[in-house]
Amino acid sequence: MKRDLLCKVIEKVKINENIYKLTIEKPNYNKNIKAGQFFNFKCGEGDYPLLRRPISVALVKKDSIDFYINKVGKGTNALCEKKEGDYIDILGPLGNGFDLDIKGKNIVIIGGGIGVAPLLELTKQLSDMHVNIDVMLGFKKEAFIVDEFKKYTGSVSITLENGSEVNKGYVTDLLKERIKSKKYDYIFTCGPKPMLKEVKRIGEEENIKTQLLMEERMACGIGACLVCTCKVKRGKDDWNYVRTCKEGPVFYGDEVIF
Numbered sequence: 001m002k003r004d005l006l007c008k009v010i011e012k013v014k015i016n017e018n019i020y021k022l023t024i025e026k027p028n029y030n031k032n033i034k035a036g037q038f039f040n041f042k043c044g045e046g047d048y049p050l051l052r053r054p055i056s057v058a059l060v061k062k063d064s065i066d067f068y069i070n071k072v073g074k075g076t077n078a079l080c081e082k083k084e085g086d087y088i089d090i091l092g093p094l095g096n097g098f099d100l101d102i103k104g105k106n107i108v109i110i111g112g113g114i115g116v117a118p119l120l121e122l123t124k125q126l127s128d129m130h131v132n133i134d135v136m137l138g139f140k141k142e143a144f145i146v147d148e149f150k151k152y153t154g155s156v157s158i159t160l161e162n163g164s165e166v167n168k169g170y171v172t173d174l175l176k177e178r179i180k181s182k183k184y185d186y187i188f189t190c191g192p193k194p195m196l197k198e199v200k201r202i203g204e205e206e207n208i209k210t211q212l213l214m215e216e217r218m219a220c221g222i223g224a225c226l227v228c229t230c231k232v233k234r235g236k237d238d239w240n241y242v243r244t245c246k247e248g249p250v251f252y253g254d255e256v257i258f
């Protein structure tokens with residue numbers, strides 16, 4: 001069931017210059033929130049800023065949900081101005097989450113930038129399924145959220161584009177290196193488009209199924225405005241535009257056309 005609801009900000013934590021964690025009271029109608037789903041947040045008071053902003057679910061707890069918000073414009077700035085005790089109008093959960101009806105036990109999770117956030121709930125849900133999870137997270141110059149992942153798996157690696165000799169590089173290079181000595185059954189990923197494209201390519205080359213969480217620009221979040229379309233394969237030689245908010249945001253790698 002999806003509804004608008006005013007939910008209380010329980011906690012706000014500044015993670016770094018651009019990223020805040022908001023812990024929001026959990027709407028009591030949301031019994032099952034899937035990893036990969038998102039909520040559409042009303043950012044300001046009245047009608048400004050007009051459009052809602054889609055924020056992926058990062059971690060579902062008993063009575064609350066954690067969201068990580070990257071300040072990239074007026075809407076997300078307004079969200080980060082919220083104080084503990086304020087109420088936010090949120091709509092969700094929306095979209096289709098990751099498909100966890102999987103065969104095979106060896107999973108690798110690849111995240112990049114703010115796209116690591118929705119992979120945290122995924123890691124938690126997969127750890128409950130007792131599969132082997134390797135998490136690889138890539139950042140530009142500053143890592144965040146890493147200790148949260150370590151609560152659910154002992155295998156968490158990071159790369160920094162501007163890092164030291166030890167961890168400098170792209171997370172996709174780390175994936176290519178690991179694949180030489182370990183056979184994975186699934187890759188789950190979220191992050192910037194060039195990274196998703198490369199993960200999809202590696203998955204196809206190595207014959208590993210991939211699931212990509214696409215973070216397109218959105219407006220309505222419910223399939224009405226067509227702002228969020230992306231190109232996917234339909235049938236052998238056919239393709240179509242679909243709504244990321246409605247048919248996604250998670251797609252199998254072999255569906256998506258970049």
Ligand code: FES
Nearest residue numbers: 219221225226245
């Ligand atoms: Fe409006 Fe997807 S955001 S159709």
